[in-house]
Amino acid sequence: MAGRRRASGTRVVVALCLLLVSLVGCGGRPTSDGARTDVQRLLDHRAAAVVDHDEAAYLRTGARDRFDNLRAVPLADWSYRLTGLSRTGDTARADAELRYRVQGYDRAPVRVGRTLDLELDASGHWYVESERPAKGSAEQLWDQGEVSVVRGEHSLVLGVGQSTGRLRSFARLADHAVPAVSQAWGSNWSRHVVVLVPRSLNGMAGLLGAPESSYRGIAAVTTGETGARAGAPADRIILNPDAYGVLGDTGKQVVLTHETTHVATRAHTAPATPLWLSEGYADWVGYLGSGRSPSQAAPELGRAVAEDRTPEGLPADADFEFAGDATRLARAYEGGWMACRMIADRWGEVRLAEFYRSVGAHDRRAGAVEAALEDVLGTSLEKFTAEWREYLRAQLV
Structure with missing residues (x-):
């Protein structure tokens, strides 16, 4: 019995050794x-x-x-x-x-x-x-170098390769944008923003995980979850220092207020929300108080109207592609802004915000705008589009 037990034990030891070799090698x-x-x-x-x-x-x-x-x-x-x-x-x-x-x-x-x-x-x-x-x-800002931090009243600005003075100027712009957006949209949002300022366009592209060509000439973008739940991380406003830096003071404020509007409206922006509405509303808030007339803020669309090329319909999502034709992109943003401006002029600013929320409350794109137009503005898409085309001709000539 003892000999047989030893033989069995030996077999067990050999089997265990073979198992260990197969798992971890020599x-x-x-x-x-x-x-x-x-x-x-x-x-x-x-x-x-x-x-x-x-x-x-x-x-x-x-x-x-x-x-x-x-x-x-x-x-x-x-x-x-x-x-x-x-x-x-x-x-x-x-x-x-x-x-x-x-x-x-x-x-x-x-x-x-x-x-x-x-x-x-x-x-x-x-x-x-x-x-x-x-x-x-995508890269994180600290992948690109040492991060400097400036705190504003309503903002946190993180930068790489930027002077403290420049980051403070961005914080002042953001601190002005937050209450301006709250006045238009309401205060039911975080009411603070995180702004990232990379060293260059290349750094911006790295933070977005995209090629430089996709964002050349784009002053800023906002990242975040559409239809964001209450526990979602804060959005990030990412500046392109190359394009943003050449803007005048008014242009810089308009851009940062535009992006801050995206932060505020994120929870009510859904797959049902067309880009003409999300970008147009952000531009509408951005231009409030700027003193910019339609002809100043919508030059490309103004040229099209003057040449009897008034768009047949509201801008499609494809018209907003950054890597596409620059003139087409400009007309898309201008067309969305003019549509929101028209709603504010004819139905009121409160109805404009209600319309935005109503569209975003739908699960899917099909029928969302049409239902919101009827429920909030008492009109149809066909009538609204016709009025928008007339509004363009009246405001841009």
């Missing part, structure tokens, strides 16, 4: 589950060091990579969730979801994909060699 390295646990622990320590601004703790997890760039950013939370691990000998590549919140602005975490290169040191501990955006994920 050299007795940890199993894949063990490695994942170790790497997740490493990422947890690194995240805690970021939130605590603990340089020594951060360096114990690996390279200084981006620590200095993040020093000034007011972070409420920062964490990694390991989603994939690929190991080759003493090196590995970790894929992770980074979740972070900016203190006082983000109600929920921003979630982005990150890739980290890891190495195993002589003592058998993993450390971070480098970190970068995951494939298909």
Whole structure:
């Protein structure tokens, strides 16, 4: 019996050895589950060091990579969730979801994909060699350099490669925009904005995960969730310093107020909302109090009307493509603005906001505008379009 037990025990030991070899290869390295646990622990320590601004703790997890760039950013939370691990000998590549919140602005975490290169040191501990955006994920501002921060009354401005004075000027513009938008739209929104100012157009494109050509000549864009739930992260207004910088004072204010309007209306902007309405309303709020006449603010559309080329219908979503024809894009924005201006003139500013909310309350595009026109303005799409064409001819000649 004793001999048979020893033989059975030997077989068990051999079987276990074969199983370990199949799992981890030669050299007795940890199993894949063990490695994942170790790497997740490493990422947890690194995240805690970021939130605590603990340089020594951060360096114990690996390279200084981006620590200095993040020093000034007011972070409420920062964490990694390991989603994939690929190991080759003493090196590995970790894929992770980074979740972070900016203190006082983000109600929920921003979630982005990150890739980290890891190495195993002589003592058998993993450390971070480098970190970068995951494939298909946009850059974060601190990927582009050291972030400077300016706080306004209603704004937080984060910049790379920008002087403090310039960032303060953007904060003043944003602080003027927030109450102006609240006066037009109402106060049922966050009433603060986060503005990102990269070094250049190239930096803006990186933050949006798109080629430069898509945004050349575009002064600013706003990112966020349409139909945003109450717990969505704060929107980000991203400035193109190349295009925004050449605008005059009025133009800069109009643009930033336009983008702030997108932040305010986000929860009521849905797939049912056509771009002529979302962009037109943002322009309408942006131009309030600017003193700009229709002929000054809508020159391309004015030329078309003067040449007897008045558009047959309201701008289509395709007309708003940034990478398309610049004249067509300008006419689309101007046409949407004139449609909203007409509603405010003929039905009142309160009805204009009601119309916007009514359209966004629908689940799908089909029939949304038509239903809102009938319910809020008491008209049809056919009559509204005809009135808009007449309004263009009356205002732009």
